[in-house]
Amino acid sequence: xxxxxxxxxxxxxxxxxxxxxxxxxxxxxxxxxxxxxxxxxxxxxxxxxxxxxxxxxxxxxxxxxxxxxxxxxxxxxxxxxxxxxxxxxxxxxxxxxxxxxxxxxxxxxxxxxxxxxxxxxxxxxxxxxxxxxxxxxxxxxxxxxxxxxxxxxxxxxxxxxxxxxxxxxxxxxxxxxxxxxxxxxxxxxxxxxxxxxxxxxxxxxxxxxxxxxxxxxxxxxxxxxxxxxxxxxxxxxxxxxxxxxxxxxxxxxxxxxxxxxxxxxxxxxxxxxxxxxxxxxxxxxxxxxxxxxxxxxxxxxxxxxxxx
Numbered sequence: 001x002x003x004x005x006x007x008x009x010x011x012x013x014x015x016x017x018x019x020x021x022x023x024x025x026x027x028x029x030x031x032x033x034x035x036x037x038x039x040x041x042x043x044x045x046x047x048x049x050x051x052x053x054x055x056x057x058x059x060x061x062x063x064x065x066x067x068x069x070x071x072x073x074x075x076x077x078x079x080x081x082x083x084x085x086x087x088x089x090x091x092x093x094x095x096x097x098x099x100x101x102x103x104x105x106x107x108x109x110x111x112x113x114x115x116x117x118x119x120x121x122x123x124x125x126x127x128x129x130x131x132x133x134x135x136x137x138x139x140x141x142x143x144x145x146x147x148x149x150x151x152x153x154x155x156x157x158x159x160x161x162x163x164x165x166x167x168x169x170x171x172x173x174x175x176x177x178x179x180x181x182x183x184x185x186x187x188x189x190x191x192x193x194x195x196x197x198x199x200x201x202x203x204x205x206x207x208x209x210x211x212x213x214x215x216x217x218x219x220x221x222x223x224x225x226x227x228x229x230x231x232x233x234x235x236x237x238x239x240x241x242x243x244x245x246x247x248x249x250x251x252x253x254x255x256x257x258x259x260x261x262x263x264x265x266x267x268x269x270x271x272x273x274x275x276x277x278x279x280x281x282x283x284x285x286x287x288x289x290x291x292x293x294x295x296x297x298x299x300x301x302x303x304x305x306x307x308x
Contacts, residue, residue: 019273
């Protein structure tokens with residue numbers, strides 16, 4: 001599906017209101033789902049047309065340690081979560097992006113985002129391409145790298161590209177989504193501070209995260225929306241000497257010029273809304289024609305791991 005357009009016919013309009021549901025996650029997957037649905041309801045009630053949930057919203061972040069029992073959290077797509085999201089999308093007439101622990105086959109799992117169109121239909125899925133393996137982020141144990149490329153989903157309100165968390169650091173995915181026609185790039189996220197390195201280092205890490213994604217907006221002339229979870233989640237007892245992850249929240253939306261037009265708090269649950277004028281994409285690209293001036297004849301080495 002890489003480079004293809006998937007989904008229904010997009011409605012022609014300029015302004016699109018997006019909603020980001022920034023939440024804490026508890027032990028109960030059923031409760032996490034209900035609270036996410038309540039966040040969608042609130043966003044839609046306040047005018048959102050496209051609503052995005054945080055990464056793996058059904059549970060506490062599962063990858064702080066390597067435990068086979070956690071594969072039991074995975075579910076098929078379509079499955080229970082997509083059914084719940086589909087019903088809510090159709091009832092409210094909104095597009096919903098949900099991040100799930102996908103069980104594709106016996107012993108085969110992905111970190112997957114689904115896109116439900118405003119009629120409740122499954123517009124498609126994106127499987128996380130870049131899989132980290134860091135202290136308290138042991139995702140390679142759980143997830144197979146994605147094999148769907150960087151599809152763009154044509155929904156009722158906009159053309160949408162999706163990445164998941166670690167993907168947000170890589171400019172290649174954002175560029176490919178933009179070249180395939182994405183107007184809005186969404187990044188469901190679970191990122192925070194896993195060590196106590198002091199306030200200065202904390203601030204530097206957060207600033208790098210936000211700057212990298214604002215750069216996607218600037219380089220591609222698109223809107224970028226990152227929705228992060230919030231709160232402290234301890235690791236399983238005895239699994240790691242640290243005290244877990246302090247998710248830094250601060251979900252945000254940046255416009256095609258890289259300006260942050262909405263930002264959530266660092267430590268509170270919040271439904272963040274932002275109005276995105278899609279006409280700004282054309283206006284910005286006229287003044288900053290990065291796509292025009294790309295030297296596509298000179299980029300072949302980008303397909304190599306490293307140029308020796």
